[in-house]
Amino acid sequence: NAGVTQTPKFQVLKTGQSMTLQCAQDMNHNSMYWYRQDPGMGLRLIYYSASEGTTDKGEVPNGYNVSRLNKREFSLRLESAAPSQTSVYFCASSRGIGDLRAEAFFGQGTRLTVV
Amino acid sequence: AQTVTQSQPEMSVQEAETVTLSCTYDTSESDYYLFWYKQPPSRQMILVIRQEAYKQQNATENRFSVNFQKAAKSFSLKISDSQLGDAAMYFCAYRSSGTYKYIFGTGTRLKVLA
Numbered sequence: 001n002a003g004v005t006q007t008p009k010f011q012v013l014k015t016g017q018s019m020t021l022q023c024a025q026d027m028n029h030n031s032m033y034w035y036r037q038d039p040g041m042g043l044r045l046i047y048y049s050a051s052e053g054t055t056d057k058g059e060v061p062n063g064y065n066v067s068r069l070n071k072r073e074f075s076l077r078l079e080s081a082a083p084s085q086t087s088v089y090f091c092a093s094s095r096g097i098g099d100l101r102a103e104a105f106f107g108q109g110t111r112l113t114v115v
Numbered sequence: 116a117q118t119v120t121q122s123q124p125e126m127s128v129q130e131a132e133t134v135t136l137s138c139t140y141d142t143s144e145s146d147y148y149l150f151w152y153k154q155p156p157s158r159q160m161i162l163v164i165r166q167e168a169y170k171q172q173n174a175t176e177n178r179f180s181v182n183f184q185k186a187a188k189s190f191s192l193k194i195s196d197s198q199l200g201d202a203a204m205y206f207c208a209y210r211s212s213g214t215y216k217y218i219f220g221t222g223t224r225l226k227v228l229a
Contacts, residue, residue, distance in 0.1 A: 003143075005164060009194050010116060029155070031215050033216075033217070036220075040124070040221060041221060042119075042121075042206060042219040042220055042221040042222050043206065043217075043219040044219075045216055045217070046217075048215055050215045058216065086159065090160065094215070094217075095127070096215060097213065097214070097215065100167075101165070102148040102165065102167075102210060102212070103148075103150060103162050103165055104208075104210075105162075106152075106159065106160035108157075108159055109158040109159075109160075112159075
């Protein structure tokens, strides 16, 4: 059981380049998330998708776009990368509201460096 | 807006000793969930323990237990018989039962001394 799979694990971009981070989950979860992790700031929510067909902004959405391609896949796109977007990015999924266990499951993270 | 605060950026514990990591949160909701996640050097986020706010009994998972004080909005993690493998970053997280978003604290880095 793979859980949440993110690709790539590492990436170096030049300022202004674009890229898409891919995420897929095989747990039939309804909700998916993108977080970024920066030293001393914990995990901050970029975008989330409560269910297939919906996406909403989180705490730090500027400079990012997302696509919920289907129930399994949720991608994060950087249209014009900036050094401030250097971070570790996590994709996560959960069953959604009404799930008594309620926890989120995480991918292994993508370390992105923008030079 | 809900917030989660971890006031201890770093802590150390001797192997086999007990350590407590602190977490406080702010919410006006009455029904919510609290979590502790562990992030070892591999970067993988691993759920350590979960607490439902409607449950008065503190959650326990083997050597890990919580002290949940709902009125004080406090949710501390106690690690007993600390092991070298417990060395990691620990994040406290909150989710209201009626929303989708998980809110994380800034983390506490735990060092385990041999």
